[in-house]
Amino acid sequence: MKAQTAGRLLSGPGTPRPPAVPGPAIGLLEHPWTRFTVRRLGRLVVSVWVLVTAAFLMIHLIPGDPVRAALGLTASQQVVDQRREQLGLNDSLPAQYLRFLRDLAGGDLGVSVTSGLPVTQTIGDRLPSTVALAVASFLLAVLLSVPLGAAMAVLTRGGRRHRSELTFTSAGVLIATIPEFLLAVGLVWVFGVRLGWFPVAGQAGIDSYVLPVVSLAAGPAAVLARIVRIEMLSVLHTDYIRTARAKRLPARRIHLRHALPNAVTAGLTIGGLLLSGLVAGTVLVENVFAWPGLGSTIVRSILTKDYPVVQGVVLVYGTGVLLVNIAVDVVLALLDPRSAIRES
């Protein structure tokens, strides 16, 4: 698997890359970093607008009356009308949209239909648990996969140790295929039920993190380790690594200082995709472990048709993904200064 090829496919068709020739005298506006910032922020703004609009339209796309659906068939028409008025669903669509945007700007996401609590408060209560889970899993995945992938590349380069390479590759494919929630169930059974080492559910203390974090991190770690290994192998064959060897630097310095940053840079794009996938993966794992986060909230809200809460959580998740994407781009630009200029 060639990550460059993947990168090309991901960047889509028809994105020509102009030759990076920075002139000697470039003004601030022409400076590659300014252009990069403007371009990237522009894309973020458009994406956020699409996200917000989609979240707004979500309720209006639901066939039938969402309030009737939420309150059930037994609710009296009077209550339904009152709630419709309360939610402002009787105004014209543009008026509702404007009010939605204004409220959003003021940090008001509405009120939960079922609990009557402000949505922001629910999110504020639940978000930290989810973020803790996602961040811990991402760190674990990176801390496992980068050294593992790099070490495997160094050990198996040039066709050395064919058998360990085969074991590594097949184990990676297997782990990456098992979805996180099934892995979670398996882990719960082995370590929670049979061995009793870790609690099977809930968030209480550090050992309650172990199983959810491991089940979330395993798949991305396997994929990332495979990518890091392949990138590292191709970097180890480059001319500049030969130059580094010709300088007679110690192997450790060649691998860690010269090869690894280049391999990680190339693997970062796909690593970023995994991270945003991980944000979403928390939904399932939280439900397995009854984790008091956003994931269990959104599922319960969808089942009880508590649409303001669903709307709020979708916005939070979407924004999270967009922020992860921009963070990846910035890190990429810092690590590999060419990419900021190269990207059109």
Add this chain to the structure above:
Amino acid sequence: MAVEHRTRTAGEKEPRTREDGSRSGTRDGGPAGGGQWFGVLRSPLGCCAAGLLLAVLLLAAFGPLLWSGRAAAVDTGRLLQGPSGHHWMGTDNLGRDVFFRVLVATRLSVALALLATVLGVATGLVLGVAPALLGRRAGRAVTAVVNIAVAFPGLLLALFFAVVFGVGTQGAVLAIGFATAPGFARLTQTLVASVSERDFVCAARVAGVGRLRVLTRHVLPNIAEPLIVNATIGAGSALLAFSGLSFLGLGVQAPSYDWGRLLGEGLTGIYTHPAAALAPGAAVVIAGLAFNLTGEAVAKAVGIPTAHGIRLPPPVGKAAAGKAPVEPEAAAGPGTEPVLSVEGLRVSFPGPHGPVTPVRGLGLSVGRGESVGVVGESGSGKSLTALAVSGLVEHPGTVDADRLEFLGTSLRDGEKKTAATRQLLGTSLAMVFQDPMTSFNPTMRIGRQLSEVAEQHLGMNRRGAWARAVERLREVRIPAAERRAAQYPHEFSGGMRQRAMIALGLMGRPALIIADEPTTALDVTVQRQVLRLLERVRTADGVALLLISHDINVVAQTCERVLVMYAGRVVEELPSDRLLTAARHPYTRALIATVPHMESDLDRPLPVIPGRPVTPGQVPSGCAFAPRCPAARDRCHTDDPRLRVSEPGHRIACWYPHTGATVRPDEQLSDPTTEAGGRP
């Protein structure tokens, strides 16, 4: 569940697949493609995956017919029991058999996954080809929408659509289908774009064929194969995603059940009755793997030709790879103790039909301050010799030599590389490589790449090493060296990088510079500058130079002594000022004759050496050059000539060396260091 991620991972294989398709023809790649598809069954993994997939599909088709009765039978005497003789996987809370329920659930799980995949692929296809069908503006809008949608993980999209379409089986199919669509749309767009640039599509367009017809007749048939492969992998992902939604309670609703629903119901009782949760979980994993692995195996079988890489023909003259018949050299260069002394150097690589030896017993020596050139056609083993003598040949290549000494220190393989040896090489041996564009690390500043040598081997501190780097850059005439040192390689021009490479070599106290085609990648004027710089460094500091080039002009003008290589051996060695007058080996003479010079008759074709260079796996017995040699006789085809001294400073490996006079009437090669011929 990573709906979009899986499709993309698979998408990486596409360009290869298409290249392959282009070989098998434009539209009628069907039969050939079909054959390759069945080729999947030949690999053990592909065979297992396909078998597993077949089993899953058969189970989906016939499971409910055979066992729905047993799956629905309520056994009130055995509620929530563990595995037993009656119920292999135990019973659920109504006493129904878990094992048969899992088997029967196969149909719904697989059918819904396939339905969602079909919906996703169809939507993706429509979105993907829309830019090609619609006008420029509408097409761009569709592309933008797809680009934004692709940025969000599939699960988020699925949840969003689940809200819109409502909880339930129908809603979940729509949700997963639409969540998969952006990934397929992106894939389709990329594939369509790559096919649209092809000649036959352009020809059809020029011929006035309508957009829709171009699409259906020319484009779609060519992208069908990768799309089907990806759809197979996508079906596996959809299966996993669907079980996720059902597990959350957003998919299949009671009393219907699929694996995800069974898993969700079983999870609550995992303490008392783990089989009820583990059995459907295992079923999901097995079915998911069956789809994914089959897709991957097909992609691999269709995309990558079975014989990957270069297959070298079997070596003919195995004896030729053995000990080289080389006479020990009488005298080294002008200096007393040679800087580099090599005898019987062999470099081999494992090949599919036994080891291949591109360098077969080479001997050379470079005296202090001497400049020696190595010249030969590409594939003669020049560059490998450079890497071997500097100890840079990597596994699986092996270097073997009777003698390989640098400044009196042995560098033979297998002998322990001490820290002292490393330091000696790091400071005293400088390398200049062919391609200055790729020889610097793109993520490190030039100055840092120079200064780390001084830090490592001279024990300098960071600041001192940096100052030395700037000083060395200034020495090789890099303008504004201080500013340039802080720049990255991509901000340097090719010639500047090659000068920086020489500066890198000067960071220590070099006794020898090995320059492997240092000017090949540069244009003529820059070539001249770099050669002059090498010359200046050599004469100023008394550094020896081993210059490797395919260009006999460059070598003749820069070096004092020339080694001519053919098929991994030195065939002639002589002082470069006698190259034109005294060259005796037919190969050397042929090389000189091919160089155009000022008096070349431009109306006649330039002379070439007839025949082909020897490939390392196919060295003929006898003299390697014999098949191309105009003077070859019977003995040349059977006996290998030894490199022997013909007169002081001149060695030849030839049974019947030329005895005539000059090669060329004008006795002057054109000088690469000046634009016109003649020395400055």
